[in-house]
Amino acid sequence: MYTLYFAPGACSMAAHVLLEECGAVYEVKPVALAKGEQRTEEYRKINPHGKVPALAVNGKVITQNAAILPYIAGQFPGANLLPSDPVDVANCVAVVGWLASTVHPAFSLALHPERPAGGADIGEAALKAISDTAHKSFWTCLEEIDERLSGKQWMMGDQFTFADPYALVFYGWGVRLGLPVADLKNYTAWKDRMIERPAVRKVLEKEQSPLLKAA
């Protein structure tokens, strides 16, 4: 039995979709990020970093998308979510690593340009400069995903892998920031293919994703 600690619309959606794709027996525990539940002593016993996702497995906990996603895919070989060539597995992990280390932080800064100042008043102009730069960086990442998807069915080519549900998170976040994601033709066509998958649709419905309204 797996327990996924998640928040609707957060990056935990990737693991949520993957569990569903695998037909795993799992339960979900919502963490109210807006109320700061992730910072409570109780939740920090689950994930000391105070973030979602966290995946509890038989009394142990895995954190970080870069660890959780390949772990789930590896547990369900029948779901065929791991490339068969080890080099392709490594490259799939590399995609997930890039999404976690570059794309996610670019979005976080665009959403919260005030955070690097740590509460200091840096003024409107500096705040706008940080926000503009972060929006641009995040958009450049989305353009890179769009380019990657050119002529491809899925993020790794013909095979749907554990990288795909994670890439969907960032399409949704582009919509959330009001960026013109519909102009990214490959990424948008891929997003539509994603939504046609029953497991993806089920999780988007459960998480009440705005992506379903846009579809």
Ligand SMILES: N[C@@H](CCC(=O)N[C@@H](CS)C(=O)NCC(=O)O)C(=O)O
């Ligand atoms: N590198 C982490 C990032 C996790 C993360 O930042 N999660 C966000 C939600 S998308 C979170 O829990 N934020 C709550 C907070 O920062 O207080 C991962 O890939 O799992």
